[in-house]
Amino acid sequence: MPPPKNFVVFDVETRRSAAEVGGWNRADRMGVSVAVVYDSKADDYFAYQQEELPALFERLRGADLVVGFNSLRFDYAVLSAFANFDLHRLPSLDLLQRVSERLNYRLSLDNLGQATLNEPKSADGLQALEWWQQGRIDDIATYCRKDVDITRRLYLHGLEHGFLLFSNKAGSRVRVAVDFKRR
Numbered sequence: 001m002p003p004p005k006n007f008v009v010f011d012v013e014t015r016r017s018a019a020e021v022g023g024w025n026r027a028d029r030m031g032v033s034v035a036v037v038y039d040s041k042a043d044d045y046f047a048y049q050q051e052e053l054p055a056l057f058e059r060l061r062g063a064d065l066v067v068g069f070n071s072l073r074f075d076y077a078v079l080s081a082f083a084n085f086d087l088h089r090l091p092s093l094d095l096l097q098r099v100s101e102r103l104n105y106r107l108s109l110d111n112l113g114q115a116t117l118n119e120p121k122s123a124d125g126l127q128a129l130e131w132w133q134q135g136r137i138d139d140i141a142t143y144c145r146k147d148v149d150i151t152r153r154l155y156l157h158g159l160e161h162g163f164l165l166f167s168n169k170a171g172s173r174v175r176v177a178v179d180f181k182r183r
Helices: 024-029 050-061 071-079 095-103 109-117 125-133 137-161
Strands: 007-013 034-039 044-048 065-068 092-094 163-167 173-177
Touching: 007 050, 007 071, 007 137, 024 071, 034 050, 034 137, 044 050, 044 137, 050 071, 065 071, 065 137, 071 092, 071 095, 092 095, 095 109, 095 137, 095 173, 109 137, 109 163, 125 137, 137 163
Parallel strands: 007 065, 065 092
Antiparallel strands: 007 034, 034 044, 163 173
16 A cells, blocks of 8 residues: 655654653653654655754644654654644554554564664664763754654555564564554
């Protein structure tokens, strides 16, 4: 099944950790260092800093489908502090949510990326927080763009093939059937 004509894939990196803001339930206090979006219409990536979030929201609202990884629980919570609308009303697909529904447990983007695409993540969120403290915005944007690219490629793979691969606890590669069609 082909993807919608105008879909976007996004990811958000924060300025503060869960520990700094009083827990994961306070993601709205974490701030945004960089958000990156892949826009299928433009076939390009766009990076936004916190001050530029109105332009990000405009892009998200213009899409037929907004794709993310843990986006419904985390990214939307972080962005909610800056949005003047309910992000959950966007036509959304959270790859982690769909995979977790099938397996009854959560997998990392790194696990799915390595097993399905032979593509590991380039860093992690803690490294991105360190870069924020050091003022290394370009490094954060590069890392975030890589996560968006992995998420985009996993989405397209799942759409085309109906499954993703992951490594189980025994180290074996296992298929998980996925349905990335809109509900």
